[in-house]
Amino acid sequence: MTSWIFDDTPIDDPFGYGERAVQFLRLLKHPKSTLPNLAFDLSPWQERIVRAIYGPRHPDGRRIIRTVAMLLPRGNRKTSLGAALALLHTIGPESVPHGESMVAASDRSQARIAYAEAYSIIEAEARFYGKLRLTDSKNRIQNPKKGSFFEAISADARTAHGHTPVFALVDELHAWPKRDLWEAIKSGLVKVPNSLLMVISTAGRGQENLAFEFYDYARKVARGEVIDPTWLPVLFETPRDADWQDEAVWYAANPGLAYGYPDIAGLRQLAREAAEIPAERSAFQQLNLNMWLDGSADPFVDMMVYDEGSFPVDLDALEGQPCWLGVDLSSTTDLTCIVAAWRNGEDGFIVHPWFFCPEERLRERGERDKVSYPLWAEQDLITPTPGNVVDFRYVEDQIREICARFNVREIAFDPHLARNTLNTLLDEGLPAVEMRQGWITMAPAVKELERAIVGRRFIHGGHAVLRWNFENIVIEIDKAGNKSFHKGKSREKIDGAVATAMAVARCAAGDSGVSSYETFEGDIEEWSYV
Structure with missing residues (x-):
């Protein structure tokens, strides 16, 4: 996808x-430059990118390119290039009144x-003294002659709106904590x-991020x-x-x-x-x-x-097939989730989730x-319930709908938050069971799930919220090698x-009523079946 940068095509x-843009950048200086007279070091690959941005035009002279999406590893001087282009639009030929x-x-x-x-580039050139403010x-550079200016702002600023940029350089988008400033820039x-x-x-x-x-x-x-x-x-x-240890891979990415940048000796040390x-x-x-990488x-x-299990799940085709439900009810801030599982052959599984969150x-x-969450709600991937906590009555109604449509054999709950819901469903004759979320029950459950996913025997339909929950998982392993799910950070959700x-x-x-916890290596003390 970057071959054009190196092939010398027109x-x-x-x-x-x-x-014109290239010549302006070459007139700049940089205090850390190793070139004669501290000339700004515009490498050939960077020059090709600059020409691709500013060269192609509509017949009336308007630039064709309006959005540049550049992914670069650390150490490839992306900040220097971005700052120089900001100056191109502030004091250079791309500036406007x-x-x-x-x-x-x-x-x-x-x-x-x-x-x-940008400040250091200006300081390195004596011609700019007295001409710029x-x-x-305020992290601001102003060109009084044209009234144009360059300013640095952050996504954690109290106000994001009111900007009308002709040039916006967005730095390290992967680290942005929220969308407010992004939306303000786009609209501006x-x-x-x-x-x-x-x-x-x-x-x-x-x-699941911007x-x-x-x-x-x-x-x-x-x-x-x-x-x-x-x-x-x-x-x-x-x-x-x-192969992340192959230096040819390093050169392709950098x-x-x-x-000569980043430092190859430094990369070798990091790799060791x-x-x-x-x-x-x-x-x-x-x-x-x-x-x-994944979220965790x-x-x-x-x-x-x-992701290899992202085949579509046809719920209509699964009607009448034996089905088992796992239900994770939330505290005040977590998601609540119902997941249905069906057999797919002798050792495979098909699953489908229903998520709930406070509206x-x-x-x-x-x-x-x-x-x-608002987009997921629009896409019917998650159901907001009234109030600031999940209303379990909506969850109970969804379980009743699932039981009416599918051949549900069991509905497994952790009784910690589910005692009232579990008793309500039991009183209605629904097959609710307790499944405590301790090592005894969850370690073999995690092992069974891991075997299915790694063995490419797990179909989930590519549900976006469920995938987000899976990529948030951090594994804890006890001294016997048993695994348990944990959140990587307090804000991350793994309920699904x-x-x-x-x-x-x-x-x-299956229908045996026997848990796979029999494979657990330890004392059995946490399983109960109602």
């Missing part, structure tokens, strides 16, 4: 604006880095003609699945199944390596440490090779393997958890994965 430049250029980052310190980079306390860019959005970031984690949405669209454009000539994808990323320390390995893969640093299963402050909860393990375990046990 880049359209009918008005010479691409050449009273035009606003900005760099936006996840927090104040990150935004300050890009501003400081630098307000360091359309207010002015010929605006440009440039997003430069390293790879992130997980799929950065993955953005770069997934860029990948589709790069592959030709989406035709959007206004986008320029520049994606230096490493496939998950690549275009600057051929020009990564070979021995799993946490360091994940960091090396994500930050230095641009591998987009120590995932339950490889999510690429999990009150739905958007704020989504920002806290860094997912889009827990309910899935419960449903699969009861489905595996």
Whole structure:
């Protein structure tokens, strides 16, 4: 997807604006440059990108490219390039009267880095003294002659609206805590003609986040699945199944390596440490090779393997087939989930979830958890219930509907929060059972689920919320080697994965009423069957 950057094919430049942009950057200086007279070091691969952004034009001179999606590992001087382009729009030939250029980052310190980079470029060139107004306390560089200015802002700022940028550089999108500033920038860019959005970031984690949405669209454009000539994808990323220790892979992901940056000796040292320390390995893969990893640093299963089970689930075809339910009822902030499991052959499983969350402050909860609950609600992937906690009456009604439609053999609950619901369903003659979420019951359930996923015998329909729950799992292992699910962080949700393990375990046990906990290595003291 980046071959055009290196193949010397012609880049359209009918008005010479691409050449003009390159010449402006070459006139800049950088205090850390090793070139004569501290000349700004514009590597050939960077020059090709600049020409691809600013060269192609409509007949009236408007730029064709309006969005640049660049994925670059650390150390490839993306901040320097972005800061120089911000100056191109502030004091260079792309500046317009009273035009606003900005760099936006996840927090104040990150935004300050890009501003400081632009500031250092200006300081290195004596010609700029007296011609620009630098307000360091506000992270602002102003061109009084045109009234144009460049400012650094952050996603944690109290106010995000009121900006009308002609150029917006978004830095490290994968680290943004919420969408407010992103939406303000996007809406502001359309207010002015010929605006440009440039997003430069390293790879992130997980799929239910703003950065993955953005770069997934860029990948589709790069592959030709989406035709959007206004986008320029520049994606230096490493496939998950690549040999991360192969230096050829490093060079493919790091275009600057051929020009001496990042430091190859430093990468080799990081790789040696990564070979021995799993946490360091994940960091090396994500930050230095641009591998987009799972949400958890120590995932339950490889999510690429999990995704192989994304075949559609035909619920109509499953009517009449024996079915087992696992139910994980929430506390005040967690999700509630029902998962149904059916047999698929002798040793495979098909599952389908139903999720519930509190309706009150739905958007704020989504920002806290860094997912889009409102969108999931629109897509019927999750059911909001009135109030600030999940109303279990809605859950009970859903269970009744499932039992009326499918051949439900058991409904497994952890009795910790489910005593009233369990008793209500039992009084109605529904097959409710207790399944405590302790080591005795959950360790074999987790093992059964892991065997099914790794063995490619687990079909889940690609449900987005369920996938998010699975990628949040952190595994805890006891001294006997038994595994248990835990959250990576307090905000991360795994309720759907827990309910899935419960449903699969009861489905595996079948009609015998015997739990797969018989394989547990330890004392049996937590299982009860009602």
